[in-house]
Amino acid sequence: MGELLDNVNSPADLKSLSVQQLGTLADEIRQLILDSVSKTGGHLASNLGIVELTLALHYVFDFTKDKLLWDVGHQCYPHKIVTGRKAEFAHLRRAGGISGFPNPTESEYDQFIVGHAGTSVATAIGMALGEELTRQKTEHRTRATSDERRATNKIVAVVGDASIVNGVSFEALNNLGLVKRQLLIVLNDNSMAIDPTVGAMAKYFSRVRLSQTYEDLRDTTRKILEHLPGIGRSVEEALERIKKSIRMVLPASQMFESLNIPYFGPVDGHDIGSLIQLFGALSQLKRPAILHAYTKKGRGFKPAGFEPSKFHSTGPFKMNGDEAEPTVATSKRTFTTVFGKRLAELAEKDKRIVAITSAMCDGTGLLEFRKRFSDRFYDVGIAESAAVDIAAGLAKAGARPIVCIYSTFLQRSFDQVFQEVALQNLPVVFCVDRAGLVGSDGPTHHGLMDIGFLRMLPNMVLTAPANDTEVRLALEFALAQDRPVVVRYPKDLVPSREFVRAACSKPFRLGKSVVVKKAKGSAIAIVSYGSVLAEALKAANSLAKQGIPADVINARFAAPIDEQIIALWGEGKSIITVEDHNLACGFGSAVLELMTTKAAHGRKRNALRVLGAPRELIGHNSRSSQLMEAGINADEIVRTAKEMLAGQRPVRSKPRGRRPVRGRQGR
């Protein structure tokens, strides 16, 4: 760690440093981030770019009482480092270590657990309104004199150029007029989402950016500081003066002006001295305002600067001169890479196929597709709602859209999937990546609810491939349907060859499961949905060794449910369902529902148990540890099977992980 950084244990320690020292500190922080992330993996480029901005914010504001709201939140590493968490960086995103996102349970300096984009301005509006309300109430109750009155806490929302075009951001900006007090929005413009930002506003920002020299930025800063409202001068007056004194017509401000938001900028987001002055002056405004700052993603690290997409979120790597080499082999086959390859093959034959993603081209495995079929590829930026509506329109016009969005972000499109797709019965295919537990990104990114919110929809078919072969079969099936189909798969490697069974090579048929293992004399059937088939087979092998024969069924569909699964019950078999999803509303729940309408009369001694994740949060950790914690693995299947055969009432054999988890409702 650097010399200055050694002595920075809280934001208060920044206040005694000179601007020059702060600059040196910024470099030391960048070095710490590089050292840590190269070992642990994590979000790199955005954090390298936001160091100076973060230092200036903490220098000017006092975030023990002022409130700092991050958008998306993965750019909070410098913030974590100066708010007492630098020592924990060795365990970033690892079990027991700090999270890669803001988290109020870690620090009083964090307000919200975030991970999804576009929320900082809206939550900041709420906090500003709430602070005023509770302040007035306090004053009223204590009959405070004007001296005693609690000072207004300042509120700062930091939002990136990729997030500000999200629908929620826009709705918030349109409602910023609700706030009649200070609220500073810092627009951190690095011209990038994970990929270069797209859409009209991004183009607009880029045009302005290209026209600005370093001198222009300094000039703008000077003019803003010169003209900022002093006593008796209004914001409007100041804005007029600033506009007149800056040669350009402030094109980037048009958007904000039309929404009646005072706009200041653009300024250099790496010039700490100026930022400190700007924040100091703008914090005095008695109304919301926006400061537009340019930063460079991946600043100070050549590979990240050249390839910010690659180093947006990275695994461990080591430096070799100016090159960064991954230390973990990335050639392994994941569901995502297999999907990307299969989709490109299918698109070659079927010209109606188009792919749509929301700022996740690489993450959803579409790089090859984009390269080969650029005229059939649409990236709409962080705009999941519009992505689904555009897909609905495409399907209506005869195309075959494939929507590629992570499970957790598809939650942003629930209503669009309902009204614009399912209600119309349009043939849109949703390829839901990161379905299930996601590992080191943690709770904001788990995809544990998609089966639930999608299986309620009319016309919707839900399927999940269990391995490489089934990814292709599921896609082929989905594209052959004349209705909406969801294909879900996890952030994981495809199971190794030993689990690829002949049964999984049969073509997918609507609502039909396949029997993967039939054990002679079995009293138990393990019914798995999706990639957890590997765990089901492992469990069955383990049970077989213990003299307990168990069948294994690959359900393939969560909607419609195969009635053959219910028939097993009629045959007197006990059933264990397994899925990488919330226990509530999941695949197992769908089996239970069908059972009550078909054969719910408990005439036999057989039983049914549902394995899935609890409602409680499962923190960042390795995916395999999370599956163990949630009780979605072979060991838990074996334990459950033995318990069922013993006819016991379910009791926990031993605690798993740190929290009591499975099967509890509503705690």
Place this chain on the structure above:
Amino acid sequence: MGELLDNVNSPADLKSLSVQQLGTLADEIRQLILDSVSKTGGHLASNLGIVELTLALHYVFDFTKDKLLWDVGHQCYPHKIVTGRKAEFAHLRRAGGISGFPNPTESEYDQFIVGHAGTSVATAIGMALGEELTRQKTEHRTRATSDERRATNKIVAVVGDASIVNGVSFEALNNLGLVKRQLLIVLNDNSMAIDPTVGAMAKYFSRVRLSQTYEDLRDTTRKILEHLPGIGRSVEEALERIKKSIRMVLPASQMFESLNIPYFGPVDGHDIGSLIQLFGALSQLKRPAILHAYTKKGRGFKPAGFEPSKFHSTGPFKMNGDEAEPTVATSKRTFTTVFGKRLAELAEKDKRIVAITSAMCDGTGLLEFRKRFSDRFYDVGIAESAAVDIAAGLAKAGARPIVCIYSTFLQRSFDQVFQEVALQNLPVVFCVDRAGLVGSDGPTHHGLMDIGFLRMLPNMVLTAPANDTEVRLALEFALAQDRPVVVRYPKDLVPSREFVRAACSKPFRLGKSVVVKKAKGSAIAIVSYGSVLAEALKAANSLAKQGIPADVINARFAAPIDEQIIALWGEGKSIITVEDHNLACGFGSAVLELMTTKAAHGRKRNALRVLGAPRELIGHNSRSSQLMEAGINADEIVRTAKEMLAGQRPVRSKPRGRRPVRGRQGR
């Protein structure tokens, strides 16, 4: 019906009319709408305002091949009248009659079933991209010569000033650059959502509107027509000319210009002659553009013009001079009015309470609250996502926000409820109105999924009052919790006194049900969630008369589920759960899930059956008919109870309604 309207049976019949005749026809259509809606109820004011715009669109375009997309869709009555559905207006929104929203199964002139706001631009983008794709494919395949090439179908999206500020609209506008061909957006600006539109853009539009005289509008129209691009002249060039020739600085266009969208207007949306010329000219543009037209909500009907909020959606009424009097008494007590009254009482005592709604102040019963506590009331416009985030910020700052959104529109906030509220465990109260089947608005408006998508969330408590008393108790309970709570209730009258039982007067305790009726010797327990308790009691009475004793339990909570309900099973009772929600993922499903983890060993001959709505669509109809169709009523409970006691496998005793419905999975 008017003389001209008599002869209009399809849009083709308009083409022979003069502009003057079209004006007369507009008045005849208004008269038909007034006559019909005064008898059937429906959306009135917006439809009276959009007649001329609709006629001009159908005069210029040929929507047998061109595509017309409505936003929200409740303003489609004039469109339905000229597209062959005028005779059906006597049965508007009634069983077997036409729907109050666009519906492709009714007419080839309708593209999407819509009812939610903000989707027309996004779906239009998709259709424009899809049409190009399929056109190219066709040309490629047929090796068409340039003469033979299929003409480009025009695409028109109509969007209101209240819908265009929705996040989805903005995301779509930001992505309009994807389209490299004609796409006309008509901004129908009547300065109103259901209530006057709010937010910065609305204020902006209003300012411009107030500054415009009728002469200004005519002048703008003339200038647009003069300068519109002819052969060899670009849109950009034309826009420059138009800007220069119109005296104002086109302030309303700033927003669209910053998004690089050619903007034309504002123009008079009631001047048919000019509209025809404008649509004719603008339809020739080879790129997306926006035309901004002013219309008057409630035009031609004095009461609706004066009070457009009241006549946005109305029940039957009769005219008395210039006054309209409701023909159905509106003094009856609904869950909504009871909620509004109770909330105002609580807000009087607890100054931390704030109410937030998204353009639904009246609909969610907040009129009194707004009047009495205007400084604690926030209407954010049609921006459900931002509404929830603002509530999250308010709760974080110590306020007690009550979010009032219809169940179907809360789908727009699913991800915000998840990340910004549930994950943070913030004390936000969601008062979910229109939960369950909604009657005449039909499929886009049913609230059949809220239990499912909300009960998967961490920390979330789900409760539902069964009657008037319980509305107050549930609210008091919700406000006393230090975590998020959902209170759901239907669009219905509160049950009459005979169903108000003493058990329902007990205070709500977290996760505790109440026994409403204990029948001696009962082998069956009917467990209801929410307002369907009335049906459960009716069923129990009916069963008692037939010599079948049945207990009735008011579950009160869907998360957490009361383990006492599971205990009934242990006592050997058969259970029937009833809820006004989708059978999938609902309350009954939660009971099943808990049961498998607690006492799933079918040792006894008892059974469990879940009653809820099917995934299939339930069309517009009276709410009671819909409940019958869905099998959520006393008759169905009785039938199920008798079937269970007979130990039969479930068979349908008789068909209900027109469709086979209940309990089928995935069809």
